[in-house]
Amino acid sequence: MSLTAFENARPEVAIVLGSGLGEVAESLGIEAELSYAEVPGLTASTVPGHAGRFVLTQVKNRPVVVAQGRRHLYEGLSAYEVTAGIRFLHSLGVKELILTNAAGAINAGFGVGDLMLITDHLNLLGTSPLLGGPNFHDMSAVYDPAWREAFLQAATQLDLTLHQGVYAATLGPQYETPAEIRMMRTLGADAVGMSTVPEVIQARALGMRVAGISMLTNWAAGLKDQTLHHAEVVSVGQSAGANLTRLLKSVL
Structure with a gap:
């Protein structure tokens, strides 16, 4: 479909959906769609559970762009290539960005199927989309505090665990070892995944307001007697996506 519909809508808000969360877009309603392959510099994801398209929807009469799926470093791309979608959204006029992902729970007080509002992150990827120059940007308040409070209030009103x-x-694509999870827990991590951080860095460098939500689709390695599978990640994301949709609609 033509890019014109997205440009004419002049959306200021966008949502990026992680593994297994693609049906959130359908639940919001789709007015137009645009394949990633139709956007210069962007290609479709090779990962199951990532549809690889932008959809235009309305939330309370407000145009919102939803990205169904994302690219990952482990697909063989650079951090700059992975964040092409964020730069495209910025070119449309997007000023506020909600990033979602599927993640493994490290904090023993959490549960599979729960949602986690991201307060901060650990970049263990060894790279950045800002490589190539002295692109110094403050990262002391990456996840907007006011927006985080809005999500917490909405979750309370909806009686949702957040x-x-x-x-x-x-980096992935292999899952973490139990020793690596113990290291991350010592460093202060509550959940672990293979995405989101490059997009957050790029968005903040562009001056976008950012919120992040993790869907806890499995326990991290070594915390339970289990074998990790991507199919499980997608399955839990699909079944728990309804709560994420309710939360997004309430905040937007």
């Missing part, structure tokens, strides 16, 4: 915690990003 934890708060630190998200650790690793």
